Amino acid sequence: MTFLHEIGSGVHVLRHPVLDVNATLVVGGESALVVDTLSTAVQAQELLAAVRRVTALPLTVVNTHHHFDHSFGNQVFAGAKIWAHEEAARLIGPAMHARAAVEYPDMASELACTTPSAPTELVRAAADLDLGDRPVQLRHFGRGHSIGDLAVLVPDADVLIAGDLVEESGPPQFDDAYPLDWPDTVAALLARLTPDSRVVPGHGAVVGLPFVTAQHEHLAALAWLIREGDADGAPPERVAAKSPFPQDVSLPAVQRGYLQLNALT
Structure with missing residues (x-):
């Protein structure tokens, strides 16, 4: 049985063992x-059951971005309003489903029984939700882990749900990322944090201001390495070797950064 754990007043996090991904209930x-719906319909049913052990209230859903592990459980929440950035909504569909099945063959059977459900409510820059005397802010601070990252802020609990803009249990992933934009986007997150803030990352344990500050410094260092490498004509492998992150994730970051600098993405 999967359980939610309260990290702040009325804010609960489910850390799912598959991919160590987080879903949050406010x-x-x-x-x-419900913020993020996990990877498959089976996982989302577990999430919904855990939610219903906490509350019987009507539900609204937010997807922090388009990747399958944060959005493919949407179908289980049919009938609820589902919010996402407009670019994320555009990308939740068959192409992402096919990609997930190839990249995660151990989940192929569950994915075969999962139909991507597109969000119904679109955000460009900002939207405010009222849960009944509890405001929640949806903010797109810029591109980072993806083209359509949304942060979810719960001001009265001093909680920020960051999606994969912040990663705890592994390094940031850059396959669909904008590494030159990502530092500025996380800087905007940092501007909303206090010393007591709790930050729910896309994957891993809940963190705070010091962790996000350190990750921002690493992202900024990588962005400068990419700019310098491009100016010097350095091969991506050489730049990735200098990165503060492991080389296997840094190489895609450098390649993506070079594409950005040369206006190819």
Whole structure:
């Protein structure tokens, strides 16, 4: 049985063992918000059961970005409003489903029984939700881990749900990323944090201001390495070897950064 754990007043996190991905429940006076719906319909059913052990209130959903491990459980929440950035909504569909099945063959059977469900409510820069005497802010601070990252802020609990803009249990992933933009986007997150803030990363344990500050410094260092490497004509492998992150994730970052600098992405 999968359980949610309260990390702040009325804010609960489910850390799912598959891919160590987080889903978050925010309970208000009149409704509740589920942030990210996990990878498959089976996982989302576990999530919904855990949510219903906490609250019977009507539900709204937010996808922090388009990747399957954060959005493919949407179908289980049919009938609820599902919010996402407009670019994320565009990308939740058959192409992502096919890619996930190839990249995660151990989940192929569950994915075969999962139909991607597109979000119904689109955000360009900002939207505010009212859960009943509890405001929640949806903010797109810029590109980073993906083209359509949304941060979810719960001001009265001093909680920020960051999606994969912040990663705890592994290094940031750059396959669809914008590594030159990512530092500025995380800087915007940092501007909303206090010394007591709790930050729910896309994967791993809940963190705070010091962790996000350190990750921002590493992202900024990598962005400068990419700019310098491009100016010097350095091969991506040489730049990745200098990165503060492991080389296997840094090489895609450098390649993506070079494409950005040369206006190819």
